[in-house]
Every structure is written in structure tokens, then in C-alpha cells.
Amino acid sequence: MVNASLTTSPVLVALVETFGSLPVVLFALPAGALADIVDRRRLLLVMQIWMVVAAGTIGVLALIGQMTPARLLSLTFSSWHRDRDE
Secondary structure, three states, X not given: OHHHHHOOOHHHHHHHHHHHHHHHHHHHHHHHHHXXXXXXXXXXXXXXXXXXXXXXXXXXXXXXXXXXXXXXXXXXXXXXXXXXXX
């Protein structure tokens, strides 16, 4: 887990989990309305590309040692991706 290796603060670790779920809560209804208006395949393609870019950025920043908690929080929020390994 990248966030646990960046800091030992339980608050920051919990914030990363919160920022992973927050976009679903905030944008589920508007995203559903948008999906009804535009071509769903194109919307899905754009969102998948966006998530790949965000995940790739997290990976590259972690590999080169430039990942900070603030960057991780912003990229986690913007990627709309949650690791569902529960």
C-alpha cells in the first residue's frame, strides 16, 4: 500500500481511503445523468483512459520517489478508482 509507506499517520491513511470513495458519493447522480445524455461507449472510453492516466501517474511518481501524501490524495480522488480487494 503506497499510502502506508509514505506516512505513519492514521489520519492520512484514512484520508486516502475516503478520497477513493468520495467521488462515487459526490458524482454518482450527475454521472448517471450524463450517461443518459451522451454516448455511453464514448463516455466509458474517456473515463477508462482517465483512470489509466491517473494510475500510471501514481505508479511513475512512486517509482521515481516523488510521491507525496498530497499528490496521492489528489490522484486518488481524480482517478475514481477504488481497490476492491475486501
